[in-house]
Amino acid sequence: xxxxxxxxxxxxxxxxxxxxxxxxxxxxxNQGTVSVSEDLLDDVLTAPVVPIHNFKQEMDDxxxxxxxxxEELGESARLKAELLSKQTQEGxxxxxxxxxxxVDNSTLGISFDPNKRNAIFIGNLTWWTTDVDLVQLLxxxxxxxxxxxxxxxxxxxxxxxxxxxxxxKNEETAQEAVEKLKDCVIHGQIPxxxxxxxxxxxxxxxxxxEASDSKGGRGPMKAGQNTMKKSTEVxxxxxxxxxxxxxxxxxxxxxxxxxxxxxxxxxxLIADPSQLLPPIPPHHVPPPGLTxxxxxxxxxxxxxxxxxxxxxxxxxxxxxxxxxxxxxxxQPHVExxxxxxxxxxxxxLGNYDSAIDTxxxxxxxxxxxxxxxxxxxxxxxxxxERMKDIEKRYHSRSSSSSRHRGHRHDRDRDRExxxxxxxxxxxxxxxxxxxxxxxxxxxxxxxxxxxRH
Amino acid sequence: MARxxxxxxxxxxxxxxxxxxxxxxxxxxxxxxxxxxxxxDEYEKFGMRRTVEGVLLVxxxxxxxxxxxxxxxxxxxxPGGELQPGEDDGDGxxxxxxxxxxxxxxxxxxxxxxxxxxxxxxxxxxSPQYPYIPAHCTxxxxxxxxxLVQLPEKALFAVPRNYKLVAAPLFELYDNAAGYGPVxxxxxxxxxxxxxxxx
Numbered sequence: 001x002x003x004x005x006x007x008x009x010x011x012x013x014x015x016x017x018x019x020x021x022x023x024x025x026x027x028x029x030n031q032g033t034v035s036v037s038e039d040l041l042d043d044v045l046t047a048p049v050v051p052i053h054n055f056k057q058e059m060d061d062x063x064x065x066x067x068x069x070x071e072e073l074g075e076s077a078r079l080k081a082e083l084l085s086k087q088t089q090e091g092x093x094x095x096x097x098x099x100x101x102x103v104d105n106s107t108l109g110i111s112f113d114p115n116k117r118n119a120i121f122i123g124n125l126t127w128w129t130t131d132v133d134l135v136q137l138l139x140x141x142x143x144x145x146x147x148x149x150x151x152x153x154x155x156x157x158x159x160x161x162x163x164x165x166x167x168x169k170n171e172e173t174a175q176e177a178v179e180k181l182k183d184c185v186i187h188g189q190i191p192x193x194x195x196x197x198x199x200x201x202x203x204x205x206x207x208x209x210e211a212s213d214s215k216g217g218r219g220p221m222k223a224g225q226n227t228m229k230k231s232t233e234v235x236x237x238x239x240x241x242x243x244x245x246x247x248x249x250x251x252x253x254x255x256x257x258x259x260x261x262x263x264x265x266x267x268x269l270i271a272d273p274s275q276l277l278p279p280i281p282p283h284h285v286p287p288p289g290l291t292x293x294x295x296x297x298x299x300x301x302x303x304x305x306x307x308x309x310x311x312x313x314x315x316x317x318x319x320x321x322x323x324x325x326x327x328x329x330x331q332p333h334v335e336x337x338x339x340x341x342x343x344x345x346x347x348x349l350g351n352y353d354s355a356i357d358t359x360x361x362x363x364x365x366x367x368x369x370x371x372x373x374x375x376x377x378x379x380x381x382x383x384x385e386r387m388k389d390i391e392k393r394y395h396s397r398s399s400s401s402s403r404h405r406g407h408r409h410d411r412d413r414d415r416e417x418x419x420x421x422x423x424x425x426x427x428x429x430x431x432x433x434x435x436x437x438x439x440x441x442x443x444x445x446x447x448x449x450x451x452r453h
Numbered sequence: 454m455a456r457x458x459x460x461x462x463x464x465x466x467x468x469x470x471x472x473x474x475x476x477x478x479x480x481x482x483x484x485x486x487x488x489x490x491x492x493x494d495e496y497e498k499f500g501m502r503r504t505v506e507g508v509l510l511v512x513x514x515x516x517x518x519x520x521x522x523x524x525x526x527x528x529x530x531x532p533g534g535e536l537q538p539g540e541d542d543g544d545g546x547x548x549x550x551x552x553x554x555x556x557x558x559x560x561x562x563x564x565x566x567x568x569x570x571x572x573x574x575x576x577x578x579x580s581p582q583y584p585y586i587p588a589h590c591t592x593x594x595x596x597x598x599x600x601l602v603q604l605p606e607k608a609l610f611a612v613p614r615n616y617k618l619v620a621a622p623l624f625e626l627y628d629n630a631a632g633y634g635p636v637x638x639x640x641x642x643x644x645x646x647x648x649x650x651x652x
Contacts, residue, residue, distance in 0.1 A: 128588035151589050158576055158587035 117171040118147070119196035120178050123163035123204045126187045133186060134164060141180050145169040152205070161208040165196055460568060462603060462647045464512040467620055471609045475557050478613035489578045492594060496578070499538045502595040505546040506533025507602040508570050508640065511620055515651045518620035519640055521633075522553070522612075529621070529633055531599065542566070546600055554610040554618075562610075565603035571643045573597040573636055582636065597636070599643070606652075 122134065131149045138146055147167035151160050168174045178193040192207075194200035482488035492502060508531060509520040521529040532553045536545040543566040550564050573582040575595035586593050612618045621633075623641040630638040 125589075130589045130591045132591045153576070153581075153587065153589075155581055158581060158583040158585075158590075160587065160589035 116167060116196055118169065118174050119165055119167045120174050121163055121165055121192075121194045121196050121200050121204050122181065123192040123194075123207065124189050125160065125162045125164065125191060126189060127160040127162060129160065129162075129187050131164075134166065137181065137184060137186050138166070138168075138177070141177070141184065143168060143173060143177055143180075145173070152208070161205075162211070163192075163204040163208060165201075460647045461650055462510070462568075462601065463650050463652055464510050464517055465604065465606050465652050467511040467513050467518065469607045470511060470604070472618055473556075473609060473611045474614050475611040476613060477615035478553060479615065485580075493578050496594055501593055502575075503536040503540075503542075503545075504533060504595060504597040505536060505542050505549065506531035506597065506599050506636075507546055507550050507564070507566070508599055508644070509602045509604060510644075510649075511604070512649070512651045513620065513622070516622050516624070517644065517649055518622050519626065519637070521619050521621050521637070523617040523619050524615065529619070529637060531637065533599075542598060542600065546602070550602065554612065556609055557611050560609075562608050563605050566600050567603070568601040568647075570599040570601050571636070571639060572599070584635075584639065599636070599640075601644075601647070 131151065134149055135146055138144075145168065147169070149164055149166050151164045152162075153160055166177075168177055174195060178195055181191055181193050184191060192204075194203070480488075482491055495502060510517045511520065512518060520532070522532055523529050532550055533546065534549040534553075536542070540548075546566050547564050551562065555562055571584060573584055573596075574586045574590075574593040575582045575597070576587050576590040576593050578594055582595070582597065610618065623644065626633055626638050627641040628638065632638070
């Protein structure tokens, strides 16, 4: 993709929150045309769509860390690229490998079956409760045999969501554990227990989300917040107790003082979070990487020649893990893709965020897709329309959604927003849209939060 | 009074280095799943995987550029790989760099590996890596260490035919995790502690 293409794109997606129709009037010229072999295309194209059929039924709004993420796809793209180059070098026409290396869900962190009869969920843990702590707790209660422990984590930063799946010896011991551990205290909190099931997984997920939402989860922490909730206040699935604090810790807080109730936030406050933000860096123009090898190759295997240094600007400036230039102007692809994106979004209506996400991803894909600006623009328009439509429907349903809090502030941080949006839209492609955690704007929200730390 | 220590690093222009090719060097794993399966298997046998990667710098127009291996059009990685059980970081990195970029005529390249640039941990057999160990994690599955490799004034690198070697300017990597992943995109921050001398 050409530098200007990238730049253009960032400019255009100025304010993703208030997507206006005029944004559709972007110039699509100048987007680099990189022809990518079909199977690379397949791989990435199907990524946002396929999982919906694959395990939507099972996981649905479960958000069980449907962990196929960008890294993964990047990885897969890499391996694929390598495979391709291997093939081309061996004189095998590239093309028919997509099945063999497409992303394998079993490796994506969902190897755990929440329906395992010998498994329990334990929740209401602090984020610093470790697997060793859990084993210890189980041992103390005479559950010696622990087959596996899987923590649920916030993918963006690795932080524990405060619940874990534990596999015990068998169903009886599991049931026993659910009973017995209810009266324990771990890191000052009373754990919440349930037999593992889709429903309970969903509840735990929901709960941790509520907790982080209501606390502003990862925001800067208020002094005095870093404490344990009084155990008497713990109620299964309702009280958002899991989050003692996830932000930077106020300096005086860690003294182990008795805890004020978390929500009251009576301690000295950290100053306005926005003051912790870094200054806005100057506008960034992704430049061409300097190629040693010369040749800006759509084709992988360009080798170096000794002593020959290609000029500047050989490769495309920005090199996303996942190549944005999938469509190379292939109108049928674009159309098909947008149709399936719309279908997916529609089927996801119950889940506003993933619906929007899907469309947003689709838009960015189409935008990057290259030269067929007229046809593509129409497609983009229809996608935007659909997105606005869904937004409208959603807003009429819930006007005070906490989800929108995240992007109303920090209006001045345009540049971050732009870039975040740009990235997200790339990244989201490889994320499974059915995972409600990956809401349309939550990624950006997370990114923003990150700047504060 | 204590004095802050400046880390000085000499950088030479890209033109000082020449690049040849050699036989392709393939990854051990053919797919993402195979990759994580092998990581699991090896974890059982040897414990946490230790990976080292080299940060090789040159300069152009007085701006540091990082040498990256490019596979296909969109994937970039630092030269590096897995250490043998018990192997020293620096020794292992030198071994791997020689395999990856060393000359084929037997002349050894001098790699200086004195400074750690960053550390990353993989808490699960999954792709996320973080520049810290999440608090609930007692057994990370991989520790990746990035090490600054100071290059000799001139050198010849032999690049496996299935890769390209590119020199990415820091501004290209900065704040660009979408393009390069968090590890490489973090390099401009990691490297800012060094004082570069452009020769």
